[in-house]
Amino acid sequence: MYNTNIFIFKNRNNLNTTHIFAKEVIAIITVEEWNSQNDAVYKPFLVDRINDGGEDFVAYGAKCGNIPCGAIYARLEKSDVGGRTQANVTSFFVASFFREKGAGTALLDALKLRLKDLNVDAIRVNAVTSQENVDLIDKFLQKRGFSPARLLTEVYLFDPKVLVEKNKIIKSALQGSFDLPPKISFLPKNLVSPDLLEKVKNKDGIDYPDVLSPFANEFNLDDECTQFAIFDDSEIVGWVTAFRVKESAILYRSLFIREDYRKKALGFALLGECIKKHVAKYSDKMVLYAVALDNLNARKLFSVCFKHYYKSKKYEFEAIMDLRQGF
Numbered sequence: 352m353y354n355t356n357i358f359i360f361k362n363r364n365n366l367n368t369t370h371i372f373a374k375e376v377i378a379i380i381t382v383e384e385w386n387s388q389n390d391a392v393y394k395p396f397l398v399d400r401i402n403d404g405g406e407d408f409v410a411y412g413a414k415c416g417n418i419p420c421g422a423i424y425a426r427l428e429k430s431d432v433g434g435r436t437q438a439n440v441t442s443f444f445v446a447s448f449f450r451e452k453g454a455g456t457a458l459l460d461a462l463k464l465r466l467k468d469l470n471v472d473a474i475r476v477n478a479v480t481s482q483e484n485v486d487l488i489d490k491f492l493q494k495r496g497f498s499p500a501r502l503l504t505e506v507y508l509f510d511p512k513v514l515v516e517k518n519k520i521i522k523s524a525l526q527g528s529f530d531l532p533p534k535i536s537f538l539p540k541n542l543v544s545p546d547l548l549e550k551v552k553n554k555d556g557i558d559y560p561d562v563l564s565p566f567a568n569e570f571n572l573d574d575e576c577t578q579f580a581i582f583d584d585s586e587i588v589g590w591v592t593a594f595r596v597k598e599s600a601i602l603y604r605s606l607f608i609r610e611d612y613r614k615k616a617l618g619f620a621l622l623g624e625c626i627k628k629h630v631a632k633y634s635d636k637m638v639l640y641a642v643a644l645d646n647l648n649a650r651k652l653f654s655v656c657f658k659h660y661y662k663s664k665k666y667e668f669e670a671i672m673d674l675r676q677g678f
Contacts (some may be wrong), residue, residue, distance in 0.1 A: 380454050382461045383475060385410035396422035396444045409438060409469070413445070413454045413460045421445035423458040427471065435472040436626070441570055443476065460484075467674055474672045476567065479506050483662040485668050493536075497670040502644055505654070507661040508600070509638040511630050520656050524623020529616040534583040537624045543579050543587070551587050562643060563605040565590045572596055576628045579606070580621050588612050592650065599631050599636040606649065618652065642669065 387675050396419070407427040425438040440462075445454045465473060474490060489500035497665045514521045523529060539577055540548075541659060552566060559568070565577065579607035580589035589608035596602050601623070608618045613621035629638065640661075 359673075369488075377550060379525050380413055380415050380449070380452065380457060382411050382413050382457045384461075384465075385412055385424070386424065387555075388450075392419050393422040395419075396446075396614050397404070397424060397442045408464050409462060410557040411458050411465075413449075414459050415449055415454070420449040421454050421458060423462050424476065425466070427469075436470070436473050438466050439569060440476045441478075442472060443478070450620060454496070455491065459622070461672065463672075472673070472675055474674060476670045477503075477667070477669045479641045481665055484497065485666050486601075491669065491673075492670045495672075496676075497672045498670065499642065500668045500670045502666050502668050504641040504643050504667040505640070506667055507640045507657065508663045508665070509657065509661050511601075511626060511636070512639050513660055514626060514638065514657075515630055518656065518660055520619055521623055523628060524620050525627050529620045529623075531581070531617065531620055532612065533614050535617065536581050536584070537578050537621065538581055539628070540577045543581070547579075547585075547587050557609055559588065559607050560646075563607045565605065565607075567592075567604065568594065570594075570596070572602065576601055576625050577626045578621055578628065580617055588619055589621055591621050593625055593629065595633070596635070596639065599635065601633060601641045602639040603640055603643065604641060606652070613648075619656070622656070637662075 360388070362599055371556070374634065389412060393410070394629075396412070408425060409427065410422065411423040412422045421444055422442065423440060423444075424442040425440045427436060427454070430437050437555060440453075443458070445458070463474070474497075474514070476488075476497065480488070485502070487502055515525060540595045565579070569572070574592070576591075576593035578591050579587055582588050589606075589612060591606050592604045594602045594604060603622075606618060606622060608621070629636070640657060642649050644650075
């Protein structure tokens with residue numbers, strides 16, 4: 352095994368460049384700004400999906416020689432409070448062979464420099480991964496000025512066919528065995544009246560935490576199986592959001608039932624309806640179910656419905672850097 356020395360410097364184009372020397376072999380990792388010309392080259396490194404509607408973003412790709420080896424992608428978001436601008440890093444990936452060789456550092460440095468030029472106030476890294484990877488990424492980011500990683504949710508992976516065949520609650524929901532409140536109907540998002548959606552967006556008559564919003568979609572995923580519970584065609588009283596993600600799965604992002612309906616089995620029935628649509632349309636895709644660590648009701652529902660059926664567990668985390676402090 353050759354010993355490897357790494358040197359990072361700025362080239363004339365103000366791009367980060369990493370030179371890797373191994374005996375007489377020289378490999379150069381270069382970082383370039385993501386643009387329409389190299390879009391197809393770096394898209395395979397995305398976890399989420401680019402919004403083709405012209406969203407504000409900053410992104411860089413890395414190459415080792417002519418071989419693409421990683422990318423970083425951040426969406427720019429202006430806060431309604433104080434006018435602060437934050438960059439949300441939703442994809443940061445380096446191919447395994449090129450890790451610990453400076454590619455990740457070069458990508459992050461290029462991003463930080465550009466964001467400073469744009470007067471962005473903070474960078475937020477938000478991702479879902481294993482506990483082991485959280486620990487590794489946390490060490491990497493803290494060395495580069497980020498806050499310690501904060502765990503947000505536990506994310507469980509299920510085979511939907513196992514839930515349908517073995518989980519008694521899901522089976523009951525699919526068979527319509529729950530005695531629902533009168534005048535309740537279930538509708539997918541695209542069939543819900545825009546007026547009703549607007550009322551929920553404005554929290555008119557229904558108070559819910561922002562993290563459970565049916566409109567939250569920070570990874571810009573395709574909305575596939577989301578279902579709303581509607582009373583008398585005039586009030587939204589609950590919802591389950593479900594998005595299609597790349598790794599052959601449907602992410603169940605939020606489940607909310609209005610307080611006056613929580614003891615009427617509506618949550619179980621609505622979740623069953625959502626999984627029924629999932630299995631009918633995407634029987635080959637796994638279920639990703641996110642449980643907020645500080646949401647006791649969600650954790651209780653998980654224990655009742657899913658505890659003994661999941662295949663693996665991951666964690667969603669966030670880490671933040673305040674760019675106003677310098678780096």
